[in-house]
Amino acid sequence: MPHPSHRHELYTVAQVRALDRRAIEVLGVPGFELMRRAAWAALSSLRRHWPQARRIAVHCGPGNNGGDGFLLAALARESGLQVEVLALGDASTGDAVLARQAWKDAGGAARLWQVGGALPEADVHVDALYGTGLRRAPEAPAAALIEAIHASGVPVLALDVPSGLDADTGQVPGAAICAAVTVSFIAPKRGLYTGHAAERVGVLELDALGLPDTLWQDTSPDAHLLTAAQLPPRPRDAHKGTNGHVLAVGGEHGMAGAIRLCGEAALRAGAGLVSVATRAGHLFALNAARPELMAHGVDGPQALEPLLARASVLAVGPGLGQGAWSHALWLTALDSGKPLVLDADGLNLLSCEPRRFTQPAVLTPHPGEAARLLGGTVAEVEADRFAAARTLADRHRAVVVLKGAGSLIAAPDGRLDVCPWGNPGMATGGMGDLLTGVIAGLLAQGCDAWQAACLGTGLHARAGDRAARLGERGLLAGDLLAPLRALGNGLDE
Numbered sequence: 370m371p372h373p374s375h376r377h378e379l380y381t382v383a384q385v386r387a388l389d390r391r392a393i394e395v396l397g398v399p400g401f402e403l404m405r406r407a408a409w410a411a412l413s414s415l416r417r418h419w420p421q422a423r424r425i426a427v428h429c430g431p432g433n434n435g436g437d438g439f440l441l442a443a444l445a446r447e448s449g450l451q452v453e454v455l456a457l458g459d460a461s462t463g464d465a466v467l468a469r470q471a472w473k474d475a476g477g478a479a480r481l482w483q484v485g486g487a488l489p490e491a492d493v494h495v496d497a498l499y500g501t502g503l504r505r506a507p508e509a510p511a512a513a514l515i516e517a518i519h520a521s522g523v524p525v526l527a528l529d530v531p532s533g534l535d536a537d538t539g540q541v542p543g544a545a546i547c548a549a550v551t552v553s554f555i556a557p558k559r560g561l562y563t564g565h566a567a568e569r570v571g572v573l574e575l576d577a578l579g580l581p582d583t584l585w586q587d588t589s590p591d592a593h594l595l596t597a598a599q600l601p602p603r604p605r606d607a608h609k610g611t612n613g614h615v616l617a618v619g620g621e622h623g624m625a626g627a628i629r630l631c632g633e634a635a636l637r638a639g640a641g642l643v644s645v646a647t648r649a650g651h652l653f654a655l656n657a658a659r660p661e662l663m664a665h666g667v668d669g670p671q672a673l674e675p676l677l678a679r680a681s682v683l684a685v686g687p688g689l690g691q692g693a694w695s696h697a698l699w700l701t702a703l704d705s706g707k708p709l710v711l712d713a714d715g716l717n718l719l720s721c722e723p724r725r726f727t728q729p730a731v732l733t734p735h736p737g738e739a740a741r742l743l744g745g746t747v748a749e750v751e752a753d754r755f756a757a758a759r760t761l762a763d764r765h766r767a768v769v770v771l772k773g774a775g776s777l778i779a780a781p782d783g784r785l786d787v788c789p790w791g792n793p794g795m796a797t798g799g800m801g802d803l804l805t806g807v808i809a810g811l812l813a814q815g816c817d818a819w820q821a822a823c824l825g826t827g828l829h830a831r832a833g834d835r836a837a838r839l840g841e842r843g844l845l846a847g848d849l850l851a852p853l854r855a856l857g858n859g860l861d862e
């Protein structure tokens with residue numbers, strides 16, 4: 370098990386590799402001993418998840434990840450399992466050579482993988498092809514093996530990292546293993562929690578290989594997993610004036626839904642009052658649907674000014690559009706100096722007129738909006754979500770929530786949290802409008818920008834997970850409103 374105090378700390382691949390070296394050089398634990406511990410941890414995970422398994426196939430790459438595989442094969446065979454090993458070329462490191470020899474000494478044979486060859490019959494495939502040493506797409510023979518494993522339909526236990534997944538960024542530059550279970554060693558690598566990791570990692574187990582706490586003492590984690598957080602309980606003598614006043618600005622012609630969802634979410638997150646500034650044509654529908662929202666038709670900045678004066682926090686962008694009306698409201702809202710959350714067209718307008726915020730600000734881009742803000746492509750954003758989120762936070766002096774599986778929350782000072790919750794049912798219209806409203810509602814109740822962005826992202830994802838119990842595929846943004854209310858003061862563990 371990982372040491373409890375390090376459970377929520379995430380590291381870059383370079384940091385984990387430095388920790389490996391430190392364990393060997395400073396603590397004096399030989400690399401081969403670490404490999405043996407890794408193999409034990411993997412075997413115990415295999416036994417726990419597949420107690421009925423009788424035959425396993427272990428796929429070993431050329432490096433130390435393959436070494437873990439050879440040692441696991443030897444241990445598994447000793448414990449009575451039928452084991453076949455498929456090797457991808459020769460062992461390339463000293464410890465991997467020793468591990469391969471240990472497997473041979475145990476009477477095992479290693480068949481060399483030939484493209485087009487048959488896979489061994491197995492109840493479980495063990496993926497020991499590549500770990501943290503992979504920095505590019507697997508080459509053709511490895512890619513063919515990964516595809517064959519995938520096509521077999523047999524569940525996969527991945528050692529350390531599903532092969533082909535970049536453990537630093539969560540990206541898959543080419544073929545990649547889809548594991549049912551991944552058992553990862555020494556310290557949590559940040560790329561196992563964001564981007565394409567969700568599709569590849571399966572159940573993630575961590576094992577610190579029995580290394581002591583002193584190993585981590587000089588390494589500050591690159592990021593953290595979002596943890597449970599609570600708002601302070603609401604005082605019994607609270608009145609609506611003590612819980613802030615959100616003004617949601619948006620809803621160009623034909624886009625009333627976005628601003629309504631945003632406003633409702635701010636109410637469900639506990640804002641005392643929520644006003645909406647939108648096109649006059651939407652007022653009837655908004656009032657009928659949600660009378661608690663104070664909807665105002667505004668035809669330009671002058672009509673917005675008095676609403677801005679009464680608001681404590683702004684949510685700018687849902688359904689805002691990018692025309693003259695939209696731009697005039699956007700500019701007036703930003704120049705008011707009020708704390709704000711900026712989303713959707715609010716971000717698209719920002720990409721045309723970049724600024725550094727002087728008021729507390731939260732930006733909530735999806736990768737497309739982040740790419741426009743950075744002047745690059747979605748692929749560039751996704752290639753390193755951590756760097757993209759940090760660059761935006763620094764450039765705009767704002768807290769940035771980079772949405773997508775494993776949403777990242779980055780602060781201008783470099784802090785970065787990763788949201789481990791949420792589900793693919795949430796990849797649907799209106800979810801972003803809801804997130805904007807929740808974060809604005811929390812800002813209105815006194816959270817600072819970082820707290821509001823972290824707690825809001827967590828609440829939104831957890832509400833999505835609760836709502837998905839009734840069905841993931843057909844999940845609607847509006848379905849999250851009731852669970853948001855039920856989550857109340859925050860996230861329990």
Ligand SMILES: NC(=O)C1=CN([C@@H]2O[C@H](COP(=O)(O)OP(=O)(O)OC[C@H]3O[C@@H](n4cnc5c(N)ncnc54)[C@H](O)[C@@H]3O)[C@@H](O)[C@H]2O)[C@@H](O)CC1
Pocket residue numbers: 389390393400401403404405407430431432433434435436437461462498499500501502503504505506507508511528529530554
């Ligand atoms: N002493 C240590 O450092 C420990 C390492 N451990 C294991 O060792 C792994 C890291 O081992 P390595 O640094 O040897 O790296 P890997 O075993 O992850 O892979 C490196 C090998 O793969 C080749 N390679 C990389 N990318 C390729 C590509 N795209 N196509 C084809 N070949 C490619 C490299 O040339 C090298 O031979 C960890 O993930 C972990 O599983 C564990 O045994 C625990 C201790």
Ligand SMILES: [K+]
Pocket residue numbers: 434496497498499500527528529530531532
């Ligand atoms: K692997």
